[in-house]
Amino acid sequence: MQCQPRNSPATTLVACHECDSLYRFEPLVPGATARCGCCGAVLLRYPRGGLTRAIALYTTALLLLLLANAFPFLTLEISGRQEVTTILGASIALYRQGMGELAVVVLITTVLGPALLISSSLYVTFSVHMRRYLPFTRTLLSWISDLAPWVMLDVFMLGVLVAFVKLGNMATMHVGLSLYAFVGLILVSAAASAAFDPHMLWQQLDYRKKS
């Protein structure tokens, strides 16, 4: 089968990571996405707004993450008695009930993973943007794509909705300040990851190194 690239001429070589088709690329224009003509996978993206947008969004995400973890998340009220929880509280509850393994998975997917992903993305984009070749930039950048699927903020939000419905019949539920910050965090981090393409950053790091 012969595959023709959808955006032709030439400077860098790119091989599709899903079907191994080989392409030659001219640098993309901002906002452009190059897809494989063979299997349709995204080969390269040049996010609109450049690195400044990514930095702004990741800084916002980091602040929202702090807010989301600093205040009560949900409050449950049954006959005058209140029970408050934070996001971290979900992991702690599992740990206290003797489910340590489960607590670790929940901790990684809802607290540690997001914190690591957001702060390292911010660090890397900042490092490339400032043309300061800060230490660990390459190591962090190579972790980011592996970490991304384990950050499950959106899935956790669906879990919150289900918990709401399940408890709604027998108790009154109050939404805490953190929940609003959390919803904001999901939206902002989605926008941030759209403004961030690891392969593009690798290319930019490469130019910096050569020049």
Place this chain on the structure above:
Amino acid sequence: MRARDFGLASCHTCGLVVKLPAVGHVHCPRCASPVHSRKVNSLSTSWALLLAAMIAYVPANLFPVMSVVSFGKRQSDTILSGVIYLFVHGDWPLALIVFVASVLVPLLKMIALTYLLVTVQRKSYLRHQQRTRLYRIVELVGRWSMVDIFVVALLAALVNIGNLATIEPGAGAIAFTTVVVLTMLAAANFDPRLIWDHQGEK
């Protein structure tokens, strides 16, 4: 035109296209990670993780994921009975989402991965595009199965009111998380480029 035909390989970490040596292996000059034409031992690793997930799927559905202890009375829920409870007491759109995320997705994901692994091993030269798309969907939706575990964690954190009511996570929750994590790892270890490696031969 495929990278392998030219003795080239794309670095898995940074995407740089690197010339592979005839013998031995090479490290990416840009990010220093080892470069391979295909993921190493992709099929056997995926199979191992997938089979382990299939085994864990049995206790995940048989054992309760959580128990409500209220006034000394204990009521246990499995994944399936939790979904049924939502259908009966909650609103059905939410129940449908949970049914898809925690019953359909894990099951279809294991079937899809088995199909992908078997067709690659039998050197199938059919439907490359559809199989690649199937792989992409499997990779994308897998994480949503964790929703039930988050519900259990949240309920356990919120409902802990002395002897009025306590919610305890059950053994099924650990088995179910194992299924989700193992299938995610199996999908990550599968190399979709293998699907395209048998197009000319018959």
